[in-house]
Amino acid sequence: MIPDRIIEQGTLTTDGARSAVEVRLPWYRALPGSCIAGAGLRVDGVAAPKDSLRWTMNGRTFTFEELVDETEEWWFPTDSVVLSGDVPVASGEADHEVDVDLTLYIPYIVIGENEVLHIEEHDTKTMKAVAA
Amino acid sequence: MSRLGTPVQGVTLYSFTRAFHGREYDLEGLVRKVAADGYGPGLEIIGFSSFRGFPEIDDRFAGWFRDLVDEVGLVTTSLAVNADIGIHRDRLLTQDELIEYMRRQVEAAAKLGFPIARVQISLTPDSMEQLAPIAEQYGVTLALEVHADQYASHPRILALRDRYEQVGSPFLGFTMDWGATVTGFAPSLLEAYRRRGASDELLAQVVDLWNTFYEQGPPADQAEHGQRFGAFIGLAARNGRPDLGIDFGINGTGLFGPARVDDWLEIMPWIRHVHGKFFGIDERGEEPSVPVRDLVKLLVDNGYSGAISSEYEGWHWNSWQSPFDIIAAEQAVQRSAANDAGSRMITDAAEARRILDTHLRKAVQA
Numbered sequence: 147m148i149p150d151r152i153i154e155q156g157t158l159t160t161d162g163a164r165s166a167v168e169v170r171l172p173w174y175r176a177l178p179g180s181c182i183a184g185a186g187l188r189v190d191g192v193a194a195p196k197d198s199l200r201w202t203m204n205g206r207t208f209t210f211e212e213l214v215d216e217t218e219e220w221w222f223p224t225d226s227v228v229l230s231g232d233v234p235v236a237s238g239e240a241d242h243e244v245d246v247d248l249t250l251y252i253p254y255i256v257i258g259e260n261e262v263l264h265i266e267e268h269d270t271k272t273m274k275a276v277a278a
Numbered sequence: 279m280s281r282l283g284t285p286v287q288g289v290t291l292y293s294f295t296r297a298f299h300g301r302e303y304d305l306e307g308l309v310r311k312v313a314a315d316g317y318g319p320g321l322e323i324i325g326f327s328s329f330r331g332f333p334e335i336d337d338r339f340a341g342w343f344r345d346l347v348d349e350v351g352l353v354t355t356s357l358a359v360n361a362d363i364g365i366h367r368d369r370l371l372t373q374d375e376l377i378e379y380m381r382r383q384v385e386a387a388a389k390l391g392f393p394i395a396r397v398q399i400s401l402t403p404d405s406m407e408q409l410a411p412i413a414e415q416y417g418v419t420l421a422l423e424v425h426a427d428q429y430a431s432h433p434r435i436l437a438l439r440d441r442y443e444q445v446g447s448p449f450l451g452f453t454m455d456w457g458a459t460v461t462g463f464a465p466s467l468l469e470a471y472r473r474r475g476a477s478d479e480l481l482a483q484v485v486d487l488w489n490t491f492y493e494q495g496p497p498a499d500q501a502e503h504g505q506r507f508g509a510f511i512g513l514a515a516r517n518g519r520p521d522l523g524i525d526f527g528i529n530g531t532g533l534f535g536p537a538r539v540d541d542w543l544e545i546m547p548w549i550r551h552v553h554g555k556f557f558g559i560d561e562r563g564e565e566p567s568v569p570v571r572d573l574v575k576l577l578v579d580n581g582y583s584g585a586i587s588s589e590y591e592g593w594h595w596n597s598w599q600s601p602f603d604i605i606a607a608e609q610a611v612q613r614s615a616a617n618d619a620g621s622r623m624i625t626d627a628a629e630a631r632r633i634l635d636t637h638l639r640k641a642v643q644a
């Protein structure tokens with residue numbers, strides 16, 4: 147559902163070693179942190195290591211492990227969150243290809259014994275990087 | 279035959295998801311547009327989509343919202359709520375947690391002025407029975423949505439209906455979703471697949487497969503539903519497009535339900551709200567895959583005077599047309615169908631309020 151909007155165009159920032167991009171919810175209704183099961187961030191084909199990824203939502207920054215039990219902070223459909231990770235990017239005039247993968251649990255669609263639907267969405271966009 | 283029904287025209291903001299998600303309209307802007315462009319008077323909203331922090335609604339926000347609805351001359355019909363049974367990663371909610379989770383949303387519905395809360399199939403007959411006194415306490419009717427791949431005469435729906443009959447609460451009912459009784463694979467979705475490079479030959483096979491299921495009627499149970507889902511995946515794989523398989527399956531079974539229109543008679547006395555689900559409008563101004571005229575006639579003939587929320591779902595794939603014109607055109611079909619059935623749709627807010635009050639007070643007579 148609306149995966150083409152995951153990456154916010156023109157939001158790539160970097161300090162050289164660490165980079166970040168704004169991300170939109172590819173779903174029609176708010177989901178709590180606990181339903182954000184995972185993400186991937188690649189710039190020009192280079193993936194940020196999983197353990198370096200951070201998720202900044204409603205002004206708080208989480209590891210994906212911390213999101214597992216997070217049912218207080220919700221991702222609202224019109225809000226951007228910031229996905230960041232260790233991936234080296236040079237700021238400047240050059241274009242960079244950004245890839246984001248998202249795995250979300252849909253908590254009200256029960257598909258089996260103790261199991262709810264999960265969706266995997268992906269977006270790719272090309273943009274310049276701004277120095278953080 | 280009872281008196282002819284006069285359904286109330288309306289819309290769910292879900293129809294405008296792309297515009298809201300894309301930040302073209304905020305909640306206030308969308309409510310004002312619904313009123314100004316005549317999509318109402320009925321207004322349905324999904325709590326978790328439109329209200330930040332839902333289901334926590336503070337008094338000030340509730341007051342602002344109710345004043346806005348009054349000012350623009352709309353009538354709140356249904357608040358769509360969700361049973362987030364899987365909100366914890368490692369376990370499902372316990373029954374007590376689930377009831378409390380739903381109670382908070384029913385309370386939010388009451389606060390915001392919605393007389394109905396739309397609930398979903400994940401609530402069992404036991405849960406609905408447990409929720410009945412909560413619904414009565416808040417004066418909010420719980421209308422469980424009958425949505426493809428289920429349909430009115432599906433065993434799970436009949437089990438709910440039978441429990442409603444036992445419980446005897448006028449606050450338990452159903453939301454009829456027209457997607458359970460579709461007559462064809464939506465052409466606008468075929469166009470979307472074409473734009474993703476699907477061949478005409480593959481799409482012809484998708485249509486044939488769906489038509490075969492239509493001829494067979496809706497799946498008897500979840501096992502048969504699963505087999506049909508698998509058939510769409512297999513078809514995509516055999517044609518070298520495995521990437522489209524799950525999409526074919528989700529839409530072919532979960533959006534385009536192949537039950538017949540008169541299947542709704544199984545639960546007609548318990549229908550408290552309607553989702554006028556549809557997917558597009560063709561060059562003749564008709565809905566090509568949802569039998570809107572037959573469905574409106576069925577409701578009118580059976581004395582239904584609740585709301586019909588136009589629920590446009592073509593936005594999932596149709597990024598090339600504005601939803602606003604499409605929804606206006608579908609509502610014109612509904613009005614025309616009601617006239618053809620010897621009645622009319624209610625479009626005046628004051629009249630809608632009166633009619634909805636009567637509709638919801640009428641205790642279910644099985």
